[in-house]
């Protein structure tokens with residue numbers, strides 16, 4: 001019995017649980033993946049790894065993060081966009097008319113999930129050969145997180 005308890009403790013800490021809300025978001029976010037799939041080349045939207053980074057920098061508080069994402073998805077505008085470069089290169093995202101409850105779940109997932117580094121996306125970005133600050137940042141990320 002004691003061993004079983006230890007095992008349960010190990011499993012529950014190592015699977016770094018999502019909250020039940022974020023788990024529902026993990027199901028619902030398929031609605032976003034036709035564009036935000038990080039394996040798409042050329043990209044149709046920024047991978048959520050980068051979106052999460054940018055939004056957490058702006059809104060470290062979870063409640064603020066969630067309301068910013070919900071607000072964005074319901075009505076994306078140039079003024080609200082934090083990711084200026086994807087807007088410039090890909091155009092503004094269309095509004096996604098999903099129920100609020102589902103958007104909150106998706107946003108909770110975006111806050112909690114530890115996304116895999118989008119190595120394919122970064123490699124194709126680097127291959128474009130621009131040498132601006134963005135490319136240097138992507139190269140650093142790629143070298144640190146993608147090369148073995």
Ligand code: HEC
Nearest residue numbers: 031032035044045080081082083086087090091092093096
């Ligand atoms: C039809 C394609 C498409 C779908 C579907 C889509 N997105 Fe996007 N998304 C984009 C594009 C293109 C951008 C980059 C341009 C921009 O920011 O508007 C983007 C950017 C974003 C951003 C960053 C906004 C910023 O501040 O610049 C967030 C957050 C986001 N999407 C969330 C979502 C969520 C959540 C869903 C699902 C409910 C979703 N997207 C579905 C195309 C899409």
